[in-house]
Amino acid sequence: MENEKKISKMKMSTQDAVWGYVFLSPWILGMVFFMGGPIIFSLILAFCKWDMITPINFVGMDNFVKMFSDMRFLHSMYNTFYYTIFSVPLGIIGSIMVALLMNQKWKSVRLLRTIYYLPSVTAGVASAIIWMWLLNPDFGLINYGLSILGIKGPQWMADEVWAKPAFIIMSLWGVGGNMIIYLAGLQGIPRQLYEAAEIDGAGMMQKFRYVTLPMLTPVIFFNLIMSIVWSFQIFTQVYVMTGGQGGPADSTLVMVLYIYQQAFKFHNMGYASAIAWVLFIIILLFTMLQFKISGGWVHYEGELKK
Amino acid sequence: MAKKMSFWESQKLQGQIVSWILYAIAWAGALIFVIPLVWMISTSLKAPGEIFTMPPKWIPYSELKLEYDTKITAHFPGKVKFEKDADGTERINLGGYSHVIPPIAQLQVRKNQNVEKGDILAVIPEKGRIKLIENPDKTSIIRIVNDEGMTIKEYNLSEDSKPVVKEGEMVTVGQKIANIMPQWSNYAKAWAPKAFDVTFNRFLVNTLIITLTSILGVLLSSTFVAYGFSRFKFPGRDPLFLVMVSTMMIPAQVTMIPTFMLFKYLGWIDTFWPLIIPTFFGGGAFNIFLMRQFFMTIPYELDDAAKIDGCNYFQIFWTILLPLVKPAMATTAIFGFVYNWNDFMNPLIYLNSTSNYTLALGLQTFTTMYGTDYNLMMAASTIVLLPILLIFFFGQRFFIEGVATSGLKG
Numbered sequence: 129m130e131n132e133k134k135i136s137k138m139k140m141s142t143q144d145a146v147w148g149y150v151f152l153s154p155w156i157l158g159m160v161f162f163m164g165g166p167i168i169f170s171l172i173l174a175f176c177k178w179d180m181i182t183p184i185n186f187v188g189m190d191n192f193v194k195m196f197s198d199m200r201f202l203h204s205m206y207n208t209f210y211y212t213i214f215s216v217p218l219g220i221i222g223s224i225m226v227a228l229l230m231n232q233k234w235k236s237v238r239l240l241r242t243i244y245y246l247p248s249v250t251a252g253v254a255s256a257i258i259w260m261w262l263l264n265p266d267f268g269l270i271n272y273g274l275s276i277l278g279i280k281g282p283q284w285m286a287d288e289v290w291a292k293p294a295f296i297i298m299s300l301w302g303v304g305g306n307m308i309i310y311l312a313g314l315q316g317i318p319r320q321l322y323e324a325a326e327i328d329g330a331g332m333m334q335k336f337r338y339v340t341l342p343m344l345t346p347v348i349f350f351n352l353i354m355s356i357v358w359s360f361q362i363f364t365q366v367y368v369m370t371g372g373q374g375g376p377a378d379s380t381l382v383m384v385l386y387i388y389q390q391a392f393k394f395h396n397m398g399y400a401s402a403i404a405w406v407l408f409i410i411i412l413l414f415t416m417l418q419f420k421i422s423g424g425w426v427h428y429e430g431e432l433k434k
Numbered sequence: 435m436a437k438k439m440s441f442w443e444s445q446k447l448q449g450q451i452v453s454w455i456l457y458a459i460a461w462a463g464a465l466i467f468v469i470p471l472v473w474m475i476s477t478s479l480k481a482p483g484e485i486f487t488m489p490p491k492w493i494p495y496s497e498l499k500l501e502y503d504t505k506i507t508a509h510f511p512g513k514v515k516f517e518k519d520a521d522g523t524e525r526i527n528l529g530g531y532s533h534v535i536p537p538i539a540q541l542q543v544r545k546n547q548n549v550e551k552g553d554i555l556a557v558i559p560e561k562g563r564i565k566l567i568e569n570p571d572k573t574s575i576i577r578i579v580n581d582e583g584m585t586i587k588e589y590n591l592s593e594d595s596k597p598v599v600k601e602g603e604m605v606t607v608g609q610k611i612a613n614i615m616p617q618w619s620n621y622a623k624a625w626a627p628k629a630f631d632v633t634f635n636r637f638l639v640n641t642l643i644i645t646l647t648s649i650l651g652v653l654l655s656s657t658f659v660a661y662g663f664s665r666f667k668f669p670g671r672d673p674l675f676l677v678m679v680s681t682m683m684i685p686a687q688v689t690m691i692p693t694f695m696l697f698k699y700l701g702w703i704d705t706f707w708p709l710i711i712p713t714f715f716g717g718g719a720f721n722i723f724l725m726r727q728f729f730m731t732i733p734y735e736l737d738d739a740a741k742i743d744g745c746n747y748f749q750i751f752w753t754i755l756l757p758l759v760k761p762a763m764a765t766t767a768i769f770g771f772v773y774n775w776n777d778f779m780n781p782l783i784y785l786n787s788t789s790n791y792t793l794a795l796g797l798q799t800f801t802t803m804y805g806t807d808y809n810l811m812m813a814a815s816t817i818v819l820l821p822i823l824l825i826f827f828f829g830q831r832f833f834i835e836g837v838a839t840s841g842l843k844g
Contacts, residue, residue, distance in 0.1 A: 141667070144666050144667055144668060145666070145667070145668035145669065146668075147747045148665075148666030148667070148671065151658055151659060151661050151665075151666065151747075151751075152659055152663065152674070154655045154658060154659055154714065154715045154716055155655070155662075155716035155722065157715055158655075158712065158716045159715075159716075162689065162693055162715065163681060163689060166688075166689035166691075166692035166693045167684075167689060170688055170689065173691065226463070229456055229459065232456060234460075240460055240461070241834075242827075242830060243467055244467055245833070245834070246468070246823070247470070247471075249772055249822055249823070249826050250776075250819050250822060251776055252776035252777075252794055253778050253798050253815075253818070254794075254797060254815040254819045255470075255819075257797070257801055257811055257812075257815045258470050258474045258815055261473075261477065261808050261811065266488075267486045267490065269473055272488070272490050301467065301470065304467070308833075308834055332452070353683070354682075354683075357685070360685065361686065361687065363778075363779055367779075367798075368798050368801075387687050387690075388783075391690070391691050397691055400691055401691050404685070404691065407685055407687060408684065408685055408687075411683065
């Protein structure tokens with residue numbers, strides 16, 4: 129009897145394992161064809177020169193050497209960094225502030241949340257077109273609003289200096305997207321902590337600094353990583369608003385747009401792959417860096433259930 | 435004895451004031467956030483003359499008043515010289531400035547006459563009679579003519595604008611002659627621009643095909659795979675899960691080119707397949723993750739009970755667990771809809787013929803053609819955004835719950 133139980137238990141666990149893999153199989157297949165395989169091939173391509181017509185030509189480090197003396201590439205890196213450095217922190221601060229506001233107990237808070245979240249759902253071509261019109265130097269609402277305050281608005285998309293800030297402002301319109309995440313985070317902070325702080329005589333600002341903020345740090349951490357990953361990949365708005373050019377004068381040529389141009393306009397498949405890999409490595413380094421310094425500022429309460 | 439706080443110092447009042455200030459700020463912010471969308475709709479209903487106004491016009495309604503210069507005055511002093519353009523337009527040239535003299539104007543000066551700046555060169559009658567002409571395409575023309583039937587001034591009206599004067603009526607400069615109503619016809623014009631042989635109909639159909647099929651693929655495969663990750667113990671399960679989660683951080687550009695090559699090799703470029711097939715292989719790490727989290731909230735006893743009843747693993751998946759994760763599936767479906775509807779880069783890479791374009795791609799293509807017809811551009815954008823907005827309003831709950839779940843557990 130004992131033996132039979134043992135045998136059937138053994139059968140169960142191997143059966144378990146086999147079936148586990150069966151259900152995982154679509155994903156595994158997908159990984160091979162659409163992720164693993166392509167990643168390996170693109171890595172190889174990065175060391176080659178290929179225009180899709182003539183055979184693939186191995187050139188070693190040529191692409192990487194060319195990259196770092198390519199003014200357009202360096203410019204695209206600068207543009208992408210510029211955009212990320214401003215839009216990510218501003219976005220996170222904005223999202224948290226809006227989340228704090230939306231966490232109040234007003235009756236109309238549901239409607240308010242909807243309004244703030246709405247723009248992030250409209251992301252894409254339509255929203256880029258709306259902003260093109262809003263940022264029109266002569267008739268756009270933005271410059272009109274500035275003129276009411278007595279400021280003469282810049283030429284925005286037609287101005288080398290102001291085109292990137294235009295995209296940063298656009299990105300702030302979407303803070304509602306992350307607001308939801310921070311709202312959920314805020315609502316997960318135990319009341320007792322606030323009550324304990326109040327007993328100790330904490331005012332509003334102190335409650336925020338010593339209870340809210342520390343408890344939010346895990347959410348901020350995750351959000352920071354994903355925001356950086358996403359903002360490095362900005363493409364659609366730039367393509368739509370600059371006609372795929374990244375102008376004026378390459379001032380909005382972001383890395384992904386440059387990759388797109390190299391691959392699908394100039395057919396430099398190898399070079400484009402090399403740039404894509406550099407982009408990947410940059411993102412990876414940023415992510416690893418954040419994990420390293422996270423111990424210094426991220427505060428985990430109790431155990432994190434994985 | 436405890437010190438009594440004065441009315442103004444009481445914490446409660448301070449709290450109330452702060453709350454009211456925050457309330458005002460919240461609404462002010464909400465107003466600002468909504469303005470772009472309101473502006474989009476407002477502009478979409480404007481007639482061409484209403485778009486480029488300063489200060490900006492919010493309500494797409496205006497009154498058309500009869501307006502033209504009744505006097506043509508000299509900009510510079512000089513000797514009157516008459517010129518005729520290649521197309522017959524008569525002009526008087528003074529000091530290098532060429533004054534146009536329309537046929538209807540009555541000259542007040544002779545050839546070689548010396549004039550000062552501001553002298554009247556010609557006059558145009560202040561009054562005229564209305565002639566209304568309706569075009570076959572429902573647009574119309576309001577023409578103001580003099581007694582001989584010569585045109586003093588002419589206005590082209592769209593099908594939405596309504597004249598307020600009658601045929602033959604005598605009108606004076608400054609008089610209102612038409613109401614420029616909200617131009618709903620802009621939407622028809624934006625939907626089917628004459629320069630193209632495809633319309634938004636095509637784009638809509640294409641987008642629906644791609645979107646709905648993708649949603650199906652994602653729902654089927656992400657639940658399938660998530661079931662595997664959550665209900666089975668097998669070697670390598672946790673490392674594989676970690677691998678899956680980390681793929682969320684890989685920029686699409688790394689796999690973009692080889693994937694494109696793969697589809698080129700298969701001959702699938704300019705078809706919908708590259709946009710649909712990958713969704714049947716897991717449907718993306720984000721969705722698998724979401725589903726797996728949801729599965730884990732369902733007690734294992736249900737599976738055990740089913741096993742005792744003789745169900746195989748597939749039956750447990752399909753008949754018992756799947757119905758229980760409907761909310762998560764709704765969330766996934768909604769996110770999938772928005773993602774595919776708005777997706778620009780993938781259709782841009784894989785679709786070449788205009789007749790295969792999705793809404794996002796079509797919208798971008800059309801707008802490069804509209805030039806400065808911002809009213810048409812806004813109408814087209816509204817058309818593309820509308821379904822998303824509707825889905826958002828009715829499915830809000832799913833958006834919010836889905837984002838919250840994924841954002842926290844990460």
